Structures are given as structure tokens and as C-alpha cells.
Amino acid sequence: MADSVRKTTRRSFSRYLSGSILSGLVTSFVIHAALLVGLSFIVFEMPLERLQMIVDSVFSEDRVTEEFHHEIEQQTTSAEAVNFVAGSMAASGLSNGGLSGPMVVQQKLDDAGSLKEPTVKINPGQLNLPGLKFISQDLGAGQVTGDIGRVVEGYGAALGQMTLELLRLMREQKVLVVWLFDESDSMRDDQQEIRERFYKVYEELGLVQKSDAKLKVSEEILLTSVMSFGQGIHEQTSKVTSDVELIKKGIDKIQADESGVENMCGAILAAVTKYRDLARNQKRKLVIIVVSDESGDDGQELEETIEACKRIKAPVYVLGHYSVFGYPYAHVRWVDPKYGLNHWLRINRGPETPEPECLQFDGLHERWDVFSSGFGPYEQVRLAKQTGGIFFMLPGKEDNLTGVGTNEERKYDLLDMKEYLPDLSSRQTYLKDRGDHKFREAQWQVVYTLNPHRDHELPMQSQWYSEEPGKFDQQGNETFRRAIRAMGILNDQIRVLDSVKKLRDKETSARWRANYDLMHGQCLAYRVRLFQLMLSLDQHRKQRPFPSNPRNNCWDIHRVPELLEPDKEQIQQTKVDFEELKKQNEIARSELQAVTENHPRTPWARRARWELDQGFGMKFVEVYRNPHYDNVREIIFPKQ
Secondary structure, X not given: OHHHHHHHHHHHOOOOOOOOHHHHHHHHHHHHHHHHHHHHOOXXXXXXXXXXXXXXXOOOOOOOHHHOOEEEOOOOOOOOOOXXXXXXXXXXXXXXXXXXXXXXXXXOHHHOHHHHOOOOOOOOOOOOOOOHHHHHHHOOHHHOOOEEEEEEOOXXXXXXXXXXXXXXXXXXXXXXXXXXXXXXXXXXXXXXXXXXXXXXXXXXXXXXXXXXXXXXXXXXXXXXXXXXXXXXXXXXOOOOEOXXXXXXXXXXXXXXXXXXXXXXXXXXXXXXXXXXXXHHHOOEEEEEEEEOXXXXXXXXXXXXXXXXXXXXXXXXXXXXXXXEOOOOEEEEEEXXXXXXXXXXXXXXXXXXXXXXXXXXXXXXXXXXXXXXXXXXXXHHHXXXXXXXXXXXXXXXXXXXXXXXXXXXXXXXXXXXXXXXXXOXXXXXXXXXXXXXXHHHHHHHHHHHHOOOOOOOOOOOOOOOEEOOHHHHHHHHHHHHHHXXXXXXXXXXXXXXXXXXXXXXXXXXXXXXHHHHHXXXXXXXXXXXXXXXXXXXXXXXXXXXOOOOOOOOOEEEEEEEOOOOOOOHHHHHHHOOOHHHXXXXXXXXXXXXXHHHHHOOOXXXXXXXXXXXXXXXXXXXXXXXXXXXXXXXXXXXXXXX
């Protein structure tokens, strides 16, 4: 085993501008007159292509404006009158996190001839939404491409925007809206909040019906159904209705699904199947609104769901949350009723791309952070965009969400993120495109290999090492063995990344360049961290310390900035001295620091900064563990 460590560490740390006066005047006059007449026949044309190129330099050429996010101001009380104002007054800016635009005077855009027969299309550097009057009166759902996200400060703001969306659709035809609620236990508070805010949507719609000549008051222009889904789908209103009280009662009837499965796509397909004939017979537009804090478990049915909605022109709106940056999961805190202990339950919350593009490994085990990607989960965002709906992102603090990044600002500015937009093509197209790029495919291979959810030998114990020497040795030996193995895997993956390093500057996607930079720096850092883990395990075994606080009964391994210096015996065994260790530490830190400088104010920079702040040293810290955790088998956990 010593030889194995020695060979591993040797490989690991060896790399890095003459007539009269009258005659003159006449001649001058004739010449100038001729010039003026000649100039009048010359037509000057503005170089529109050049102008457009200059303006477009602010934005990516292959992205259209509807893909940008809109930040909606929060207003949770019902209006006494409904006035349509300029788009920038309803949306303070277009962004993934708040690019503000100037306030503009609302114009009669619907009568503008230039809009009917446009001859020139340019993408202005300073964008504002069209006036809400223009949107609600003149555009049908078939003419509106879905938004990948509108940032809203809570359900009140989201429902306020839904009022405008439903009103826009109601001007074209009658509407049947189906609300689909996720039945997971983590959604209970969300359901209650939405129930209490329903009056805002329906009261304001009723107010408009009374004052708008285009809407017939005598008809039930808007009908509603409330359904919920988990592993199956349940109708909570016995029939479609316009009665707000019945809608509220339907929400109250929703029960938590014990299976822990959220078949979002299946639920949408079921709703489409159930209501498409009714909507067609009554000449109604079917609208589906999904309320969920998870990305769902049946993403394999995404494309079928999109096609089913497109066939009947049913837009899907989603009220959801940001996805975790490059990672499928998040954790919510749950307190068991028997012992009052905290437990951390896993939920699906990402990633923002068809497949993860970041490491799933944090150097010791699977990731437990919830750093925001700045975008919603791939399935939900693609579904809304492709069907002409909107994904409403709720960036507010989630009380039960746990992990590093929970309390951080979860929005990013558009101008910082415009080059890092996620790929929202179908999974099949995404996989083919990734496979056609050697640089990208190499990164996927590293992500796949260093995935502790696939390789169950990769995670290492970081908590609750026993204070009893014998048991500690048993736990420590297993961790030591896994650390050596993980070190070898890391060395191999660093070589994979190094083999495509020359392709980095040729890569056209800023997102994939950022993925590479962060991943390479992390792999180097994790190698140092694993070596520190082995040193810490060995020294703890030799010293046999006892907790200074009698109440503490076990040890946790913590990440610290300071490096543990190897003793003479460890230097002799590994052939790695402290100077070499510090050198490798500085190389890893310099690469991660470069990520923060080359990709500022992005999720990649945030993650790199966290790694730097944590440090790569390892240290055992005494802690208290409630003995009741030994009785975990007696606890019935809710399934998320």
C-alpha cells in the first residue's frame, strides 16, 4: 500500500486631407449650381448591416430576444382598475437577473405601419418589452415564442403576470386553464400561498371583463380545473368551473404523494388528453400552469409532451425555482416527529442543461451545495419555451432548502450571462452536438467518471468518525483505501483534460470554456485535498487525541485553508515534502483564481471562489452526534 501511495503521489505532484470679379462670381455660381443639381440625384444609404453588427456585438448573434429573461416587479394586491403601461414599467428590465432599462412613454404600437410591414430588423442594444396593451390585444399565443424565464419575487408577482397572460389569450378566444400542482410534501407551503393569492388573478380578470368591449361578460370566458400529480394524477375539482371558492377548495384537497415520484410530463399529457376535446368543442384555448419545486422524474417523455401540447397549441407555464448549477439534486431539511432530529432529503432540482456539465464530486463525496445556475431546470424551461409559455423563476429564499449557496443571491445579470446561456435543444440533438466536439466530449467523460452517484466507491466518510480507537481505525482504513483509489482516478482525468487543452481557445462556446477551466482547477485542488485527507487520517491515528469537551463523542473532517505538514515518516513514505505540497496547492489556487477573473459574476466564478475560500487542507474537529441517529430505521421518512 505504501508503494501505491508513493507511485500515486509522485505522478500527482510532478506537473503546469485670371478674369474679372464678376466673371469669377458667375463661374462660381454656375459651378455650385451644377454641383447642387448633381447632388440632388445622389441617394445616400445608411449601412444598416454595419449598424446592426455594432448593435449586435452586445448580444450573441444566434440568440433571439425572446430568450432573455424578464424581471417582473412584485405586486400582490388586487388592482382597482386595470391600466396597460409600457413594458419597461411592468418589467424593470430584460435579464436573467435584472438588466434595467429606461422608462419609456407608451406608444400606439398596434397602429404603427412599420410593424405591419417591417423592412429592416435590428436588435437594439437597449431593449424594452413591447407595451402590455400591444401584447394583450394584438398577439395570439401562436405568434408568441415562449420565454426561458421571468424572474419574479414570489408567487404574488408570478400570478400578477399570469393575469396579463390569461387576459391576452382571452382577447382571442375563451380559455380553459388547468392548474397542475406537484404533490410533494415540500410544496405544501407553496400551495397554501397560491391559494390565498388566487383572488388577485380572478378578481382582476373580472374587472377587465366589465370594462373591456372585446370580452363578453355574459359568457364564462374563463374556466378552470385544478389537478395534482405525483406518481399519478388526481383531479381536485369535480368539473371545470369559474367559481373561485371551488378552485380554492380544490387546492385544499391536495394530498402529499407518498411515492416520492413527480411525473410532471405524464401529468401534462394526461391533462391534454382529458381536456383537448372539451376545449375544441367549446372553442376554448387550453392553457396549462404547472406549479412545482422539482424538475420531475420522467424527463424521457419531454419531447412527446412538447409535441402533444404543440398539436393543440396549448402553452405551458411553469412556476418554479432556479436549478442547481450543473447538478441534478438539492436537499431539503426535514425534522422527524419522533426524535426531533434534522434530516436532509434529496429532491430533483436540475440541471439547467440536458445533462450535467459540471463535476458531481466535491473532492470527498457527492455535492451538497445548492449554488444557483441562474436558470430554471432544463425540462421545465424547454417545455415552456417550445409551447409558447413562460417559466417563472422564484428566486426568493426557500426556508427548507439546505446546503452551501442557500442564502446567496440567486440572480445573475444578463450582460454577465449572455454568453453562457444553456443549450435548450432536445437531448438527442444535444448529445450529438457534444459528441461531435472532442473538447466537450472529453469534459463529459470526466463528469461521468467522477460521478459518486454512479461509482459508489468514490464517496468518502467526512462525518462522525468514532472516538474509539479501534472503530476509528476501521473507518479510517476504509477512507484511506478509497482516497488512494480516488487519487488514481483524478490523475487519469487530469490527463484526459490536458489532452484537449490545446482545443480550449478554439472552442466557440464560452460555457464550455468555463466548464473546462473550473473542472481542471477543481481536479488539481481535489488531488491536494485527498493527499491532505490521508495525512490527517494518519496523524490522527498516531496521536489518538481525545475530545476536549466531554459532551462531544465523534470527529468530523473539515476543509481548512491551512495545509497539514507531513512528518518525517510520511515524507519518507510518499517522497513528497511540504514545499512540493505547497507548490501543488498554489497551482490549483491560481487556476481557480483565473476562473473568477475570466468568467466574472457567473456561477463558475462563484463556485471557484467557494473552493478557494474553503481551502484544500483537512483537519479533524470534535463534534457531538445525537445517539438517536442510530435509530434511523425506526423513522418513516416522507418521500420528496
